[in-house]
Amino acid sequence: MRKVIGVIFLLIQAVMIIAARFTEARYFCWAPHDAQNEYQLSVEVNGRPLNAEEIRKRYRISPCGLDPRSIAHIKNILRQYEKIYGQNDQTRIRLVYRKNGIAQAPWQWP
Amino acid sequence: MKFSSWNPFSCQAATLPPNLVLTAKLIFIGLVGKGYYNDLSDHFLPVIGIFEKMGPPAVFTGILKITFWAAGVSLLLNRGVRNCCLILGILFLIVPLSSQLSYSNAKILCGCIFLLIGLHPGGPPWLIRVQLALIYFGAGFNKLLEPDWLSGQYFEYWMHQIIGQKYYVLAASWFPAMTLSQIMGWLTITVELGLSAGFLIPRWYPVVIRVGILFHAVSVLLAQKDFGIFYGALMASYLSCVAWPKSSIVFYNDKNTFWRVAGAFWKRIDFDGIFRWRGMNELPQNNLTPTENLCLEQDGRRYIGFQASKRGVLYTPFPYFVLVFCLVFPQEEYAKYRYWAVFVFMLVVPLADVALSFLGWVRRRYFF
Numbered sequence: 001m002r003k004v005i006g007v008i009f010l011l012i013q014a015v016m017i018i019a020a021r022f023t024e025a026r027y028f029c030w031a032p033h034d035a036q037n038e039y040q041l042s043v044e045v046n047g048r049p050l051n052a053e054e055i056r057k058r059y060r061i062s063p064c065g066l067d068p069r070s071i072a073h074i075k076n077i078l079r080q081y082e083k084i085y086g087q088n089d090q091t092r093i094r095l096v097y098r099k100n101g102i103a104q105a106p107w108q109w110p
Numbered sequence: 111m112k113f114s115s116w117n118p119f120s121c122q123a124a125t126l127p128p129n130l131v132l133t134a135k136l137i138f139i140g141l142v143g144k145g146y147y148n149d150l151s152d153h154f155l156p157v158i159g160i161f162e163k164m165g166p167p168a169v170f171t172g173i174l175k176i177t178f179w180a181a182g183v184s185l186l187l188n189r190g191v192r193n194c195c196l197i198l199g200i201l202f203l204i205v206p207l208s209s210q211l212s213y214s215n216a217k218i219l220c221g222c223i224f225l226l227i228g229l230h231p232g233g234p235p236w237l238i239r240v241q242l243a244l245i246y247f248g249a250g251f252n253k254l255l256e257p258d259w260l261s262g263q264y265f266e267y268w269m270h271q272i273i274g275q276k277y278y279v280l281a282a283s284w285f286p287a288m289t290l291s292q293i294m295g296w297l298t299i300t301v302e303l304g305l306s307a308g309f310l311i312p313r314w315y316p317v318v319i320r321v322g323i324l325f326h327a328v329s330v331l332l333a334q335k336d337f338g339i340f341y342g343a344l345m346a347s348y349l350s351c352v353a354w355p356k357s358s359i360v361f362y363n364d365k366n367t368f369w370r371v372a373g374a375f376w377k378r379i380d381f382d383g384i385f386r387w388r389g390m391n392e393l394p395q396n397n398l399t400p401t402e403n404l405c406l407e408q409d410g411r412r413y414i415g416f417q418a419s420k421r422g423v424l425y426t427p428f429p430y431f432v433l434v435f436c437l438v439f440p441q442e443e444y445a446k447y448r449y450w451a452v453f454v455f456m457l458v459v460p461l462a463d464v465a466l467s468f469l470g471w472v473r474r475r476y477f478f
Contacts (some may be wrong), residue, residue: 003231017248030248034217036268077210080155100258101267102217
């Protein structure tokens with residue numbers, strides 16, 4: 001039984017490695033440090049811009065910094081927060097980032 | 111009925127091989143040393159929605175922390191070792207699933223290794239070996255499909271702009287623009303995919319383990335960080351590729367003071383009584399040169415001199431505990447020295463191996 005569970009667990013990982021190629025996020029596919037994303041976040045809630053501390057408190061991430069994973073990780077955090085906790089707010093988010101030193105098109109919410 | 115020892119440095123468990131128990135204990139100590147118990151966050155922004163219904167955040171975090179300490183301490187004290195590993199494995203897989211903020215490859219790695227130790231079905235620990243192969247395959251495969259890794263852009267930016275690695279910058283200046291970064295990118299991909307294949311072929315393990323240790327020592331040294339618990343947990347899980355000896359007899363020169371003291375010390379740190387000690391005169395078929403002071407018989411094979419002491423250290427759990435304490439507990443300002451120490455240590459052992467083998471050959475060839 002233990003062997004069967006172990007094999008299934010490893011097979012799931014093998015599937016995730018392949019499946020991750022079809023998503024922007026690279027979750028559960030052993031892809032650490034595939035990209036260095038330097039990002040800067042600006043957020044406006046109900047017409048009022050949030051300062052750095054307010055952004056940190058709202059999303060529990062730094063308003064600017066470096067993430068050594070796919071930028072989709074940051075996008076997912078912002079998107080999910082707004083869908084779950086920020087439904088009643090009029091929020092505008094702008095994420096500017098550079099992937100491996102190269103500027104990318106900004107991401108915006110909504 | 112044999113009872114397991116309460117000694118945390120003992121790695122004898124009724125249900126698991128010593129190298130797997132040692133791996134689990136080293137990872138747990140590493141997690142404590144790196145403060146991961148503070149990083150067991152609540153279910154804020156879960157990857158799987160069901161975690162949102164798991165009660166108040168403080169209660170959720172509290173349960174995770176209590177479980178971490180209870181299972182970890184029981185593991186150290188050799189109580190229900192297999193169950194403790196299963197619990198820790200599930201815990202470290204729950205943590206990244208319960209909060210996107212807690213997602214990290216290091217935690218998932220710990221979860222996978224603990225879980226697979228807990229699921230060890232007996233015989234060689236092939237579940238963990240396949241896990242290692244998958245990790246390297248995933249890492250190499252993902253990089254192979256990233257244009258920035260292939261062009262050298264990733265390495266160029268990482269080394270020059272993010273880390274500011276002065277030795278790398280200096281070395282890169284000797285090559286045309288981007289060339290060294292491109293070489294490093296391709297080398298990383300090649301090594302990772304090579305290691306992935308290597309972990310599936312047991313007869314390659316002596317080479318695979320050495321290449322893996324060197325690869326990670328260089329990456330830690332270049333990055334000047336050990337990526338949380340990732341480096342330590344990965345190195346500890348390499349122990350699953352080591353065939354732990356069933357019997358070990360040490361024959362030593364008990365007439366010589368140095369070897370008597372060394373032997374007494376060694377006996378004291380051998381908490382599991384892995385080695386049985388005999389005087390050199392008890393060695394059967396003693397065809398050694400008179401200057402040999404140490405001989406190790408392990409699973410029917412005989413090792414003398416440096417080879418014997420090296421294997422003695424490698425198959426005694428205690429030095430691994432010392433190593434992990436040295437790596438995880440010192441303050442961050444000493445970090446770069448410990449990375450250098452690890453790197454030098456990695457080179458000293460194989461170089462001493464080659465040098466002493468050569469000296470032994472010269473001595474046998476020309477003097478005896």
